[in-house]
Amino acid sequence: MNKKADIILSSNAVFTGKEDHPIQASIAISNNKIIAIGTKDEMKAHTDGNTKIYDFKDQLITPGFHDFHLHIMQGCVFLDSVNLFDARSEMEALKMIQEFADSKPDEPWIIGYMWDAGYWDQQKLPTRHSLDRVLPDRPAILFHAELHYAWVNSKALELANIDRDTENPEYGEIEKDAYGEPTGILYEKATNLVTDISHNFTEEQQEKMFKNFLSHAASVGVTAVNDLYAPSQNTINEYKLFKRFEDKDELSLRVFLWPELNGDIARAKQLREEYQSNKLRVSGLKQFIDGVITPRTAYMLEPYADAPETRGDTAYSQETYYKWVTEADKEGFAIRFHAIGDGAIRMALDAFEEAQIKNGIRDSRHAIEHVEVIHPDDIERFNELGVIVSMQPDHFAMSERGVYTNRIGKEREKYVFIINTLQKTGARIAFGTDFPVDLLNPMLQIYRAITRIDSSGKDVWHPHERITLSEALKAYTLGPAYGTFTENELGTLEVGKVADITVLDRNLFDVPAEQIKAAKTVLTMVDGQVIYERNSIKN
Structure with missing residues (x-):
């Protein structure tokens, strides 16, 4: 029968x-x-x-479609914020901000995303002063397209108690002018000083925002997502929110959780035990090694071409990463590192290799996120160490190519987003969006991976790094299933x-x-x- x-x-x-x-x-x-x-x-x-x-x-x-890298609650905020990606000048961005603020007269904070001064006519970072002209009394925080720095106005600085005497947090910078006053640009973890108050949403607001996110994900064909730790995240509260939806049978997609790798193994194990269902589970741990290229916070092996006094920096020391990775690996956790510069990528690979030496080789499925600028000596190491390449191909068209290339110089530019080269070594590839750094629509990543069209919309950036449509689809389906140890249930259509x-x-x-x-x-x-x-x- x-x-x-x-x-x-x-x-x-x-x-x-x-x-x-x-x-x-x-x-x-x-x-x-x-x-x-x-x-x-x-x-x-x-x-x-x-x-x-x-x-x-x-x-x-x-x-x-299985998005291997995003940030759910930041994405929830993004869906109800001003999107500044199309602005081509500071004045244009300010006009968009003012129009958005006028349309939301009752919102206490004005929140925005996706501006990039690299695309502006002046190519100069904005300051709080211009923002003060359109928003003198309402606090505003506007995240750069890469989410690693933000533009705020004086009202936001006042509410966050940031002034000329405020010290930089660890791995963060409050930019100050020649007179020692904050300019309105906050780098890396300095943004938390503002998001701690700007993102203080009620439970009811969070539920409404998450519902909106679930609907949006379904409308672009996304059936599973990986929610990766970000510094502004309130992990416990967010996970409880997702669990409430699951308990009500309203969690309409799969959520793989990646809380912070921070040396607290007891807490990580507790979260793994607590969240282990088919729809909501802790898959492993995530941490940052560096920042991003355009503000020169990505960690490079050699100095930046246009700023020889800096190589960028790391969030923690090599010894700390070794210790944390070895401990977590021993407990069976998969680990994922944000690593964009060639120095950070090497540091991540070294940490994974150290764990193999100490703990023995196992089916660990560790991953490196973004893999933007790699040193040629490290290309083969992904396959050798069994490390997954987690990439977001549309990102190389989101930064202005000329600005990006100026930062790293011509020699390193040869090794930017080398998807096909890494795939040919046998390394596993998994795609995502890093939403809300990029839109949640998988089509943008697939298009970019197979065409390599750059930010101009016309030129191809390293045509030899294009991959086939079939390979791109597999990187968005089977790749993330493998990365979450669910390839026997998900990722292909089979009986x-x-x-x-x-x-x-x-x-x-x-x-x-x-x-x-x-x-x-x-x-x-x-x-x-x-x-x-x-x-x-x-x-």
């Missing part, structure tokens, strides 16, 4: 992740599992009067696997690359349940 399906999805273009091209197929789903894949005729044996049948013609069915599935409005394999950015999600399914539907064809 053939098991009856609750839902059958059919299409002429099904990308299972097992092949490199789509196939014509139908997928039968019962409860939360795929019970059969075959022809429409073969599916008749699994059909009864209660089976819902969807026929998507030539629209692409894929495994659900026995969980029905986390996305349907797009076009076959990406059949359209010009430019059209990929415009692709929309038609249907999103998590655990066999349709959580988003847009103009689906249902019989």
Whole structure:
């Protein structure tokens, strides 16, 4: 007796992740599992009067998109903030901020994201003074596109008790002018002095924001996310919020949690025991090694080309990373490091190698996040050490290419976002967005990975580093499943696997690359349940 399906999805273009091209197929789903894949005729044996049948013609069915790197609560705030990415001058940014503030007269704080002075006509960092002109009485914090520094006004500095006498926090800087007064630019952990008060949301506000995030994720075909530790995060409260949604059966996607690696192994183990369900689980631990290239906070092996007095810096010492990684690795944790500069990447690889020497080799699946500028001597080490390359390909088009290249110089520029080279060594690749650093839509990352179109929108940045569409889709599905030890349940469309599935409005394999950015999600399914539907064809 053939098991009856609750839902059958059919299409002429099904990308299972097992092949490199789509196939014509139908997928039968019962409860939360795929019970059969075959022809429409073969599916008749699994059909009864209660089976819902969807026929998507030539629209692409894929495994659900799994974002390997984002920050949920920061993203929740972003969805209700002013997006300054399109500003091409400080004046234009100020106009957008003022219009947004006027539209939200009751909001106590004005919060914004995505500005980048590298794209502005002057290419100069803004100050609190210009912001004061449009917002003299309401506090504002506006995060740079890379989230590693922020622009604030005088009111925000006043509320955070930041003045000329305030000392820099560890791994942070309150920028000051020639007279010793704060300019309104806060770097790295100095931003926490303001976010501690600007992001003080009520439980009701948080629930509303998280609901909005879940809906948004479903609408762009995202079925699983990795929520990585960030300095502004209130980990315990956020995890409790997610758990409340799970308890009410309202957690509509999978959330893999990566709390802070900080030497407190007892706390990490407690969190791992507490959050271990199919929808909400602690997968490992995360920490920062360095910052980012444009403000020169990424840690380099050699000085910056345009500022020979600095190589950037690390959040903690090499010895501290060795100690923390070795302890956590011994307890079976996967560890992920934010490492952007070639010095930081080497430091992360060295720490993972040290753990292998001390604890022995195991299936650890540690990862390095971003991997932007790598030294050629370290390329093979990812595969040798079994370290996952966690990348966000659209990021290399988010920074102005000329500014980025000026920082690192021509020689190091050859080793920027070398996705294909790393993949060819046998290293595992996993994609994400770093939302809200970038938009949550997976199409942007996929488009950038296969075209390598740079920030100009015309030129290709290292064409030899392009990867195929099939490889990009696998990096967004099977790659993150492997990175969360769930490749036996998720990441491909196979009988026995969980029905986390996305349907797009076009076959990406059949359209010009430019059209990929415009692709929309038609249907999103998590655990066999349709959580988003847009103009689906249902019989």
